[in-house]
Amino acid sequence: MNVEHLVDFLRIYYLPSKLREVGQNYNTTEHIKYPMTAKELKAAGVTFVAIDGDKQLDITYSKGKLKIPKLFIQDITEAIFRNIIFFEQSHYHLDSYFIDYMIFFDDLIDSPEDVQILVKSNIIEHWLGTDEQVATVINSIVKHISIYSRNFYYNEVCHKLIAFASKKRNKWKAILRRNYFNHPWSITSVIYLVILLILTVLQVYTGFM
Template structure:
């Protein structure tokens, strides 16, 4: 009988030999179970699979025919390059593409290349048809069915349902090179217009960023206009602010922010500016997937997580939501204010926050300092109790005048 220690050592060494190397290209992650349990449906595609994680899912195979139709249209638009050419191109990208996923992909080479090419051309065609409406064919079951385009758009924004961005952009650039009449916009532009619904050029900062995939693209689109400055003080004291109702009672006024950047929240002279936030059925899935990507990839530089942590501290009751709706900050498409409260309380659950680097820490400090000043609280109470109605205001003015006259009379009498 051999030495048991040698057997253990050999077993470990054998495992180390087949252990895959970690890659800096990793950017497409599986959702942590703690987050998935909170809202599993938000992280799962409804109608279409993209990439290897949901490849072959029987619930999603019905979309395969439409994918092939989109591939056919893509090949017709790029008539100077045939299918064999694109297969060879994707084959050259295979190794790097596999490294982008958090876990090894068991698909053999040929099915993997086929999947990537079909899924990538599907997304490219989807974005093209979203901008160039003349590309939409009569038998297009996605764009000619309003519910279907909404569900497909939702699905391609899911973190586990991604292809590396370099493949999408690479194929687009090969198919529609600058000399081609078909190429009317750079790939970043049509992506920006499809997702953000803005018929304008992309911001210069976006054009300079190395985008990892579509979820990363959306995160970049939502970044605030002023990014955080790295601070050497990692033990900075931090406290969340009070709720909307409490801040309102302390004299804080809520108004719609003028910035187009959702995260550009500003507090100045008692006024908290928050850009309009439209709450729809897709809001939870969209931002949960951006947040899970931040949690896995940008934990020390999170912005979307910080935004929802800040709003979660503001919104605790339907009354808080009502105040923000009345001020125009929130537009509620969910039906009632309780659902909005539940959204903000759930969306941050099981999410880790890097509090020492919290983006809104200064805003919280300013709000807490303002709310603690007694004079601001008295002004708010006076305004709420006595100046909301004209007759009440007249009564207060009358009482003040009578008080002044009484004091004058008393002083004069003493003389």
């Protein structure tokens, strides 16, 4: 693989472990799906899992778990990412892996709350002042993208996420976990109520015997 200069080297470093197949069909606009925000996905029951590794773009989804390599953000990050995006738009607009990665994160992050969810999941670690600054940096980087690929790299991941999030039972599971199983005392209360219900049913049943 030929390296043109430093920015090209950085792009190659960030490339995912699995590249698009040669001649792979492009997605029509109506078939391209982008992720919901982290807050929306969490409310729908999606679990965020941070993974270690040197392949920053290897985002995967399986059985309700969205696995994302850790992203470290510091003062210089924005400048580096902007340069890679500019280079990719100029030389690799049909294979814009890094641009697709930033678009994915831009849709995932819409507010400081989204950043907080990713920070608590250890997916994002930053040295900026606030979570709001992180959201601003991510969102501002994407504003400089002028060419969007018709072959969005994370299209399959997004389709699976949306399909999972659209199921009502997953939303109810998430609500139950959030409201009743987040604290030990909540779990104890639920167990107590179940036992009490069983004893009540048995008492009523034996009363008719």
